[in-house]
Amino acid sequence: xxxxxxxxxxxxxxxxxxxxxxxxxxxxxxxxxxxxxxxxxxxxxxxxxxxxxxxxxxxxxxxxxxxxxxxxxxxxxxxxxxxxxxxxxxxxxxxxxxxxxxxxxxxxxxxxxxxxxxxxxxxxxxxxxxxxxxxxxxxxxxxxxxxxxxxxxxxxxxxxxxxxxxxxxxxxxxxxxxxxxxxxxxxxxxxxxxxxxxxxxxxxxxxxxxxxxxxxxxxxxxxxxxxxxxxxxxxxxxxxxxxxxxxxxxx
Ligand SMILES: Cc1cc2nc3c(=O)[nH]c(=O)nc-3n(C[C@H](O)[C@H](O)[C@H](O)COP(=O)(O)OP(=O)(O)OC[C@H]3O[C@@H](n4cnc5c(N)ncnc54)[C@H](O)[C@@H]3O)c2cc1C
Numbered sequence: 051x052x053x054x055x056x057x058x059x060x061x062x063x064x065x066x067x068x069x070x071x072x073x074x075x076x077x078x079x080x081x082x083x084x085x086x087x088x089x090x091x092x093x094x095x096x097x098x099x100x101x102x103x104x105x106x107x108x109x110x111x112x113x114x115x116x117x118x119x120x121x122x123x124x125x126x127x128x129x130x131x132x133x134x135x136x137x138x139x140x141x142x143x144x145x146x147x148x149x150x151x152x153x154x155x156x157x158x159x160x161x162x163x164x165x166x167x168x169x170x171x172x173x174x175x176x177x178x179x180x181x182x183x184x185x186x187x188x189x190x191x192x193x194x195x196x197x198x199x200x201x202x203x204x205x206x207x208x209x210x211x212x213x214x215x216x217x218x219x220x221x222x223x224x225x226x227x228x229x230x231x232x233x234x235x236x237x238x239x240x241x242x243x244x245x246x247x248x249x250x251x252x253x254x255x256x257x258x259x260x261x262x263x264x265x266x267x268x269x270x271x272x273x274x275x276x277x278x279x280x281x282x283x284x285x286x287x288x289x290x291x292x293x294x295x296x297x298x299x300x301x
Contacts, residue, residue, distance in 0.1 A: 051070070051071035051072055052069070052070055052071035052072070053071060053072045053073075053074065053179055053181075054069045054071065054072070054073045054074070054296050054297070055073075055074050055076070055128075055181055055182075056073060056074070056075045056076065056077075056296075057076050057077075057098065057099060057125050057126030057127075057128045057129030057130075057132075058077070058101065058102075058124055058125030058126045058129055059075075059125070060124035060125035060129070060218060060219060061124075061125060061129065061133060061218055061219050061292070061293055061294055062218065062293065062294045062295075062296050063218060063267055063270060063271065063274075063293050063294070063295055063296070064267055064296050064297055065267060065295070065296065065297030065298045065300065066266065066267045066268045066271075067297065068297060069296060069297045070297070074181060075099075076097075076098045076099030076126055076128055077099050077126070078099060079097040079098055079099040079100075079183070080097055080099040080100045080101065080104070080126075081096075081097050081100065082094055082095060082096040082097065082100050082104070082105060082108075083095050084108075089191070090190075090191035091188060091189070091190060091191065092109075092112070092114045092188070092189040092190075092191070093147070093186060093187070093188055094108075094186065094187045094188075094189060095184060095185075095186050096127045096184065096185055096186075096187065097127075097183070097184055098126060098127060098128030098131075098181075098182045098183050098184060098185070099126045099127075099128060100126060100127045101125070101126055101127075102117075102120045102123055102124075102125060102126065102127050102130050102135070103120070103123075103124075105117055105120070105127065105187070106118070106120045106121065106201070109189055109197065110194070110197050110198060110201060111194075112194075113191065113192055113193060113194040113197060114189035114190065114191060114192060114197070115189060115190045115191075115192035115196065115197050115200070116145050116187070116188070116189040116190055117145065117187075117189065118140075118197060118200035118201050118203075118204055119136055119137040119138060119140035119141065119204055120135065120137075120142075121137070121201045121204035121205050121208075122137075122204070122205060122208045122211075123135050123137070124219070127142075127185060128182040128183075128185075130142045131143070131146060131149060131173060131175060131182055131185060132173060132175055132176045132182065133171050133172070133173070133176075133292075133294070134168045134169065134170070134171055134172055134173045135171070136171075137204055137207060138204070138207070141168065142168070143163070143166070143168025143173060144168075145187050145188065145189070146163050146166075146185050146186070146187055147162075147163055147185075147186040147187060147188050148160055148161060148162055148163060148185065148186045149161045149163070149166065149175065149182060149184070149185045149186075150182070150183045150184040150185065151175070151180045151181060151182050151183060152180065152181045152183060153178075153180050154178055154179040154180060158183075159180075161175070170223065170224075170226075171223055171292050210254060210255055211252075211254060211255050211258065212252045212254045212255060212258050212260060215252065215258070215260040215261075215262075216260060216261040217252065217258045217259060217260050217261070218259070218293050219258070219292070219293065220232065220233075220257045220258065220292045220293075221257055221258065221259055221274055221277075221291065221292060221293050222236070222257055222278070222289035222290065222291060222292055223289070223290045223291070223292045225287050225289065225290075229287065231257075232257045232281075232289055233255050233256050233257035234256075235281050235284075235285055235287060235289070236251065236256035236257055236277055236280075236281055236289075237256040238284070238285075239277075239280045239281045239283075239284040239285065240280065240284075241256050241276075241277045241280055241281070242256050244273060244276060244277060244280075245262075245273070246265075246269045246270075246272050246273045246276070247264075247265050247266065247269035248261060248262045248263040248264050248265035248269060249261060249262070249265035249266075249269035249270045249272075249273045250262050250265075250273075251273065251277065256277075259273055259274070271300065274291070274293075275301075277289075
């Protein structure tokens, strides 16, 4: 039967007909432990469902650097690994030492980070039906004030994003080197005006779709399709999705 995996659920759109088969939600596997190594390095072992922000808060309180980029990134560490969540030039794949998974055939596997390829909002772990269960991260000792300063700097990058609105983060990936970011392409193509039912393109940042009340997955999907088409007609660029579609088939 199909198996669906959900961490924090912060970056998914579920098909209107739901998820057939088995859905595994990692939200109760949320612990983490740590030990210090040579030169004050901190080794953290985290369950896949551990909220990324718990690890960030811990490193901030103790004075360890490495996860500041995760400021404002929702969801779990397992989801962050599958999506290679990041901000600026930093991302999850750079901080992970090893990952444990249950493979499609039911066997356990441990991956060293060099065996995994991490790309822009993607990782090779996302190919196939594997479940991430645990991972090990390495953080560097730092002055707490420095960590705090970096956290505030990453926070300031979010000024132009919607806060308090119901969103699933960025809908589309940025097209890449030499092209404008997706938000700007959407804005210039006139998408900021668009709304279907209670799903609307955020007036603050066009790469976010807000649920203004009772938007359905169908409303959001239709809005995604309309925006993608509009950008394509205006610029010739076909935007790739950053949000993960679960269930389907999606038209
Ligand atoms: C307001 C807002 C701002 C955001 N800003 C950013 C940002 O700056 N940078 C960024 O990268 N992301 C951002 N995101 C997106 C999102 O928060 C991250 O990608 C996050 O790491 C996803 O984690 P999750 O646990 O919520 O994953 P989910 O949404 O639950 O799942 C995402 C994908 O991972 C899979 N998955 C989840 N857990 C597992 C597991 N244990 N094993 C196998 N597969 C699994 C799911 O099947 C799905 O395909 C933002 C989201 C919001 C709502």
